[in-house]
Amino acid sequence: LSVRVTLIWILPHLQPLDLLSEITEDRGGRLIGMGIVQAQGARGLRLGKDLKAISFSASHIFKVCNHFPAEFSIVITLKVNSIAPKRNEYVFTLLKEGTSHMLLGLRFSEDNHPPCTQTEAGRLWFDVFRRGLFICDGKTWVSMLKAKERLDYVEEYQNLVTYSETLDVEIFEIPDIGLFAATANKKPQPGSTIFKWLEGRFEPYQNITTYEAQAWKHFRIGTEVFLAVANFEKNDRNQEYSVIYRWSKRKLQFVLHQRLKTHSARDWEAFHINGETFLAVANHREGDDHNIDSIIYKWNPDTRRFQTNQTIATSGAYDWEFFTIGPYAFLVVANTFNGTSTRIYSRIYIQLGGMFRLFQSIPTYGATDWEVFQVQERVFLAVANSQSYETGAPAEINPFNINSTIYELNITAQMFVKFQDIPTYSAVDWEFFTVGDDSFLVVANSFDGSKFFLNSVIYRWQGYESFVPVHQLPTYGCTDWEQFDTAEGSYLIYSSAKEHISKVLRLKTY
Numbered sequence: 001l002s003v004r005v006t007l008i009w010i011l012p013h014l015q016p017l018d019l020l021s022e023i024t025e026d027r028g029g030r031l032i033g034m035g036i037v038q039a040q041g042a043r044g045l046r047l048g049k050d051l052k053a054i055s056f057s058a059s060h061i062f063k064v065c066n067h068f069p070a071e072f073s074i075v076i077t078l079k080v081n082s083i084a085p086k087r088n089e090y091v092f093t094l095l096k097e098g099t100s101h102m103l104l105g106l107r108f109s110e111d112n113h114p115p116c117t118q119t120e121a122g123r124l125w126f127d128v129f130r131r132g133l134f135i136c137d138g139k140t141w142v143s144m145l146k147a148k149e150r151l152d153y154v155e156e157y158q159n160l161v162t163y164s165e166t167l168d169v170e171i172f173e174i175p176d177i178g179l180f181a182a183t184a185n186k187k188p189q190p191g192s193t194i195f196k197w198l199e200g201r202f203e204p205y206q207n208i209t210t211y212e213a214q215a216w217k218h219f220r221i222g223t224e225v226f227l228a229v230a231n232f233e234k235n236d237r238n239q240e241y242s243v244i245y246r247w248s249k250r251k252l253q254f255v256l257h258q259r260l261k262t263h264s265a266r267d268w269e270a271f272h273i274n275g276e277t278f279l280a281v282a283n284h285r286e287g288d289d290h291n292i293d294s295i296i297y298k299w300n301p302d303t304r305r306f307q308t309n310q311t312i313a314t315s316g317a318y319d320w321e322f323f324t325i326g327p328y329a330f331l332v333v334a335n336t337f338n339g340t341s342t343r344i345y346s347r348i349y350i351q352l353g354g355m356f357r358l359f360q361s362i363p364t365y366g367a368t369d370w371e372v373f374q375v376q377e378r379v380f381l382a383v384a385n386s387q388s389y390e391t392g393a394p395a396e397i398n399p400f401n402i403n404s405t406i407y408e409l410n411i412t413a414q415m416f417v418k419f420q421d422i423p424t425y426s427a428v429d430w431e432f433f434t435v436g437d438d439s440f441l442v443v444a445n446s447f448d449g450s451k452f453f454l455n456s457v458i459y460r461w462q463g464y465e466s467f468v469p470v471h472q473l474p475t476y477g478c479t480d481w482e483q484f485d486t487a488e489g490s491y492l493i494y495s496s497a498k499e500h501i502s503k504v505l506r507l508k509t510y
């Protein structure tokens with residue numbers, strides 16, 4: 001064990017003190033109980049085998065004032081060749097005068113947590129394995145080197161004025177260009193707006209004609225950036241298309257790339273499997289028929305076009321979500337309505353042999369959104385249920401105030417099982433995000449049966465207690481939540497299907 005301990009006062013007129021020299025030399029300047037060693041060009045002191053501890057009175061260094069300064073650093077250079085498992089070693093301690101009561105201590109161990117109770121409060125611990133310095137707050141070891149931020153509250157940041165109501169927001173980055181938000185707007189002229197983040201705010205950048213746009217999806221193929229829009233309505237020439245745009249590096253604008261025939265498209269999902277790019281469209285209905293095919297397209301690098309790869313029968317499809325677990329690729333669809341009922345199955349598909357096959361069916365109630373997320377090693381799927389309705393069945397007390405459900409992947413059973421029910425009001429979106437070490441879910445509550453002014457709710461993961469509501473956010477016709485980070489901070493944005501304003505909120509942390 002070789003050590004060097006220096007105490008640095010954080011005051012300009014105080015000089016660093018070499019604490020080791022206080023104990024290593026006798027009056028004649030000879031070393032006591034240690035030897036000088038050289039390791040990779042650095043000289044240090046090795047404690048003698050028989051030396052258990054050496055100490056000196058603090059009065060040696062507190063010559064003018066006998067109080068510790070409010071701020072100070074202890075710099076320790078330590079080389080440990082080996083440490084017995086489950087052993088702790090104190091490197092430095094400060095004891096109360098004339099007693100063995102420890103006021104401050106720094107010890108290191110090989111990843112077995114030393115106890116941390118009121119007795120150890122204020123003690124430091126250097127974890128060799130995780131290479132972190134921790135302080136005991138009386139209950140747990142808190143990291144000092146990389147103090148994680150925590151969500152304190154949410155504040156209004158920017159009112160994003162849109163030309164018409166907004167159904168969806170997509171946040172994406174174009175490398176070397178910046179951060180963008182594409183809003184899916186209801187009216188065709190001037191259409192939907194793409195905003196660019198400039199000096200801490202979103203500013204309008206480009207308008208694109210869309211037809212009751214429901215959703216935007218951004219994706220990349222190689223270095224090329226694309227944006228796909230789901231158009232719910234026909235264009236002026238009675239044609240029904242959803243459109244893929246490509247970022248032109250020359251024009252610095254999105255330009256038309258490909259039009260695909262869709263049927264009241266609600267959503268696009270983009271994903272890559274083994275280097276190939278796919279797009280899945282949620283076809284909601286054709287005329288009055290909700291039981292139609294949704295399509296998975298595959299990018300053909302030769303023609304630079306998307307081609308139909310697979311069709312999947314859906315019922316009022318509203319949302320696709322792609323995810324992977326280990327080597328397996330999954331797609332889950334939110335089926336909203338089959339023509340008579342919203343109480344139908346939404347389905348999870350797994351890709352086997354190049355095709356998606358049914359993996360699991362989950363009963364849902366007018367499902368509008370799936371959100372997949374992980375907390376530690378656990379995989380969850382949350383569904384937003386918007387409405388419980390069935391032709392001929394007795395009406396519910398409030399068909400909009402129903403549970404939305406979080407499912408967890410059970411590895412042994414190889415299926416998703418119900419984890420937690422959360423009461424929602426015509427939920428249309430879940431968004432998962434993290435702040436520091438904490439995990440959050442925010443739900444878009446859109447309608448309670450009589451009004452669109454409702455609170456959306458942020459839930460925090462609290463382990464054994466599951467997700468617990470922590471913040472209530474007043475919203476108006478809220479349809480989508482997105483979380484994003486910039487150099488300035490962390491933000492949420494939500495879209496309103498009821499007014500021409502979407503709102504950017506700032507996550508205040510401490």
Ligand SMILES: [Ca+2]
Nearest residue numbers: 168169170480
């Ligand atoms: Ca969105």
Ligand SMILES: [Ca+2]
Nearest residue numbers: 267319320321
């Ligand atoms: Ca989606």
Ligand SMILES: [Ca+2]
Nearest residue numbers: 371429430431
């Ligand atoms: Ca979502």
